[in-house]
Structures are given as C-alpha cells and as structure tokens.
Amino acid sequence: MRIILMLVLTVFTLGGCAAREAEPETAPAFEEILKIDIHAHIFEYIPGFAEMLSRNKLCLLNICVPASDPVQMKWMEETAELLYQKYGSIHPFASTFPVYGLFEPDYAAKAISWLDKSFEQGAVMTKIWKEVGMEIKTPGGEFVMPDDERLDPIYSYLAGRGKPIIAHLAEPIIAWLPLEPGDTVSYYATHPEWHFYGKEGFPSYEQIIRARDNILKKHPDLVFIGAHMGSMSHDVDMVAERLEKYPNFFAGIGGRTGFLARQPKEKVRDFFIRFSDRIMYGTDIGRVPGKHGEIDPQKRDEFFEGVLARYRTEYQYYAGQGRMEYRGRQVECLGLPRAVLEKIYSANARRIIPGLDKILAE
Secondary structure (H helix, E strand, O other), X not given: OHHHHHHHHHHHHHHHHHHXXXXXOOOOOHHHOOXXXXXXXXXXXXXXXXXXXXXXXXXXXXXXXXXXXXXXXXXXXXXXXXXXXXXXXXXXXXXXXXXXXXXXXXXXXXHHHHHHHHHHXXXXXXXXXXXXXXXXXXXXXXXXXXXXXXXHHHHHHHHHHOOOEEEOOOOOHHHHOOOOOOOOOOHHHHOHHHOOOOOOOOOOHHHHXXXXXXXXXXXXXXXXXXXXXXXXXXXXXXXXXXXXXXOOEEEEOOOOHHHHHOOOHHHHHHXXXXXXXXXXXXXXXXXXXXXXXXXXXXXXXXXXXXXXXXXXXXXXXXXXXXXXXXXXXXXXXXXXXXXXXXXXXXXXXXXXXXXXXXXXXX
C-alpha cells in the first residue's frame, strides 16, 4: 500500500511539474528590455523625440537610401551623421554607397572611398536598395542585377572590413500580383512605379531573389542582412531555406510583421525559436522632411504617441498571448520566450553589427 501511495504521489508531483513547465513564460514588460530597431529612416531633428525613445529603451538605427541621386544621398548621409553625433546611442546609422557612375572605369574605387569616409564618421554598416535589380539599367537597356560583377569589389571590400550590408532587394511577391479588388491605399496602389503586375520587360521576383542568393554564394564572408525578411516575408519557409543554406545570411524584420501575422501562428513561432540567433527586429519607420512635411510643434506629442503605439503593438504580437487586433485583423500572438525576445530585439544586432555594442555603451 505504501509503495502504491508513493507511486501515486510521484506521478502527481511529476505531473504537477510538467504542468508548471508547460505554462506560458511571462514575457518581460515592453519597458523592461532594450529594443533596437535596425531599420529606421528618421532624418529629421524632432525636439523631445530622442528623449522619448530613451525613456522606453528604444534605439533606432537610421539607414541611408537611395543611392542613385548624389544630392539626396549626400544630404541623407550628412543628416544621419549629425543625428548620430547628437544622439549616438539612440541614432546609430548605416550608410549606403553610390550606384550612380556604375559604368565608369573607376566606379569601385570611388564607391569604396565613399564608404571609407562614411565608416570614419561612425556608420556601422551599409545598405543596397531595390533600385538595383528593379530600376537601374545598363547603357544597353538591361536591368542591373544585384550580383552584377561591377558590384563584387564592393562586397569583397565590406567582407574584408567586417562591415555588414543590409539589403533591400526585390519587393514582396505581391508586387508582381494583381492588387486586391478595391485596393486604393496599399503601398503598391500609391506607388505604382514599384508594382509590376502586367508590365512587360521587368525582372521577375524569382530572378532578383536568385541574383541575391548568388551574392551569398560568391561572398560567403560577407555578413548579409536581408531587409524585410529578405523580401520573402510571405513565407517563412523560404526564409528558413536561406538561413539553413547560407551561414552569412540574417533576416531583418523591417516592417514585415503584418506579413508574418498572416501565416499560421505555430509555424511562425517555431521559425523564430529555431532561428532565434539570426533574426533582428525592425519597423522601416520614417520621417524625411519634404516627403512627409514638418511636424506641427503642437502635434509632436501625437506623433510620439503614434510611434510608441506602433512599437507596443508589435511587441504585443511577438511577446503576448492569445488574440489581438493588428492592422484591422484578428491575429494570434506568438508568445515568444524571453530569451528569444531579447535576441531578436537587441542581442543579435549587438553581436552581428560590429561597433553597435560600443555605441550603445557610450
């Protein structure tokens, strides 16, 4: 009888432990952990903005883009440098490199010289944008693909210096599909120049993704961050395939939370846990004078609240439990473990992007 009782108590105790272990881990509060947005475009000094970010443990890594207009490119670089000098740990930055003059004999030397100066001014990495593969053409009228041999010296230089590249190449696959009926407000409805459905002569989605993958093959020592989930945010299996195949490939979320939230919760959650060392958070949030207009001083608080609401809402999706509303849809929160949250929100960026950890410590 005593043996049976001991067995019953043992099973009950083990069952209790198993039940406790199965309970969802309590996520840290939004304000509790450091949050590095590795994909931001804030090119405007807004009084009080950096202070608001600091209070909420937010750091925005400003990314310069595009690179085909020398005037715009120079202004953006100088603005990013000024914000970095004023708020280093809040506004570190990534440069870009010129793609104008691509067909000149000394192109690579000039681009590398630009990058040298940019890194001297504090840039922690650089960016290549979708204009390569989707807009820039050779003198003969062919689209320049991102694996073009004229860009190889740039990739080799970055690998040699240990500087990552963040790459927005291609667009989500929906840019090659018909707009949804009645759609008048989506990005592609308001930016038809980047919507290719029914347009002849443009590269396909698959062509650009293949060219991007070819860079990873040719330059295995280049730390390559695929912005916007590598333009594969509609299918985490596609992202997983590249993460498995290319050790130098990393995924930046870059404003694609909405695409992730449309996929089955368990599939996305398993993906984040499996590749928790290879994913970094980002929003693609932007403020560019002339493009967005200046903020009325009376509406600064409203702007701050909107920015903070964006970060809080997305944190709820990644950290929360149960269902929530995200952009007008009911979605399932991922409920990621604390260790995974801390990796995707800060630890991975600090490990993968050299110099960032030192900037944050200053």
